[in-house]
Amino acid sequence: MSTTTSPLPDTSPLSRFGWALADSWTITLRDLSHWVRTPGTVAVGWLFPVMMVLMFGGLFGGAIGVPGGGGYFDFLIPGMFAMTMLFGLESTMMAVTTDAAKGVTDRFRSMPMSASAVVMGRGIADMLNSVVGLAIMIGAGLLLGWRAEGGLSEALAAVGLLLLLRFALLWVGIYIGLVSGGPEVVTSVQILVWPVGFLSSVFVDPATMPGWLGAIAQWNPLSATATATRGLFDNPGWAGESWIVQNATLMAVLWPLLLIAVFLPLSAHRFRRLGG
Incomplete structure (x- = not known):
């Protein structure tokens, strides 16, 4: 009588990494x-920043002075690129919270799949969403007469900084979504997105604000x-004399890296504790 033995699964680090990527892509496709199922909601999310540009640039642009001269649209649109990255935080929080509240996340965790695939898949899907949204914003800016005057390499570097900020805010959104008790809690957190966005240099020069408020705006990531x-x-743009203004490019890298260093481990820890 002969017996057959099944081959042992490959548990090498490279194999586990490959399975994690495959599982993450499956979750990404699901997200x-x-x-396709809610095209209206997705389209509104992509076009809302364009509406903001038209509203602020068209309605208020004539009353707002641009530091050093120039058109307000040229000042506003790069700021709105950054604001668009912040808006993505809301969709991440809501998606993660909804899945957790409906038990979808727990069902995924009970399946024979990589433990990191759920959050990685969500992250990939949201980054793709943000790339499309940013491309739409750039197209809208070009139609409104905005131009990237600094050259192709500089423009690509700027896009890289914007996506780095989105990647950092992605983990903030995942963590808040995991610790929230439900979509209702996320709604109250979403209200804070607006003060964070407006208390910055996106729309106006912080020098026009009261001193203490302008200082806070300058240190806003x-x-x-x-x-x-x-x-x-x-x-x-605006050229303040403070250290944070003079080193804006450095801080545009350090702020996201700091957020990632804090919220990525927190998100992973919280995900492991779900249902515990």
């Missing part, structure tokens, strides 16, 4: 399928990215 991208695009 992307929601685009959104301001660092907005200021750095304006410089790389060679668009009108």
Whole structure:
């Protein structure tokens, strides 16, 4: 009588990494399928920043002075690129919270799949969403007469800084979504996105604000990215004398790295504790 033995599964680090990527892409495709099922919601998310540009640039632009001269659209649009990265935080929080509240996340965790695939898949899908949203914003800016005057390499560097900020905010959104008790809690957190966005250099020069408020605006991570991208695009900006303003490009890298260093481990720890 003969017996057959099944080969032992390959548990090498390279094999585990490959399975993690495959599982993550499966989750990504699941998240992307929601685009097809809810195209209206996705389209509104992409076009809302364009509406903001038209509203602020068209309605208020004539009353807002641009530091050093130049058109307000040229000042506003790079800031709105950064603001668009912040808006993505809301969709990440809501998606993660909804999956957790419906038990979808727990079902995924009970399956024979990589433990990191759920959050990695969500991250990939949201980054793809942000790339499309940023491309739409750039197209809208070009139609409105905005131009990247600094050259191709500088423009690509600016896009890289914007996506780095989005990647950092992605982990903030995942963590908040995991610790929230439900979508209702996320709604209250979403309200804070607006003060964070407006208390920055996205729309106006912080020098026009009261001293203490302007200082807070200058240290806003959104301001660092907005200021750095304006410089790389060679668009009108503001040139304050503080250290944070003079080193905006450096801080546009350090702020996201700090957020990633804090919230990525927190997200991983919280995900492992779900259902515990």
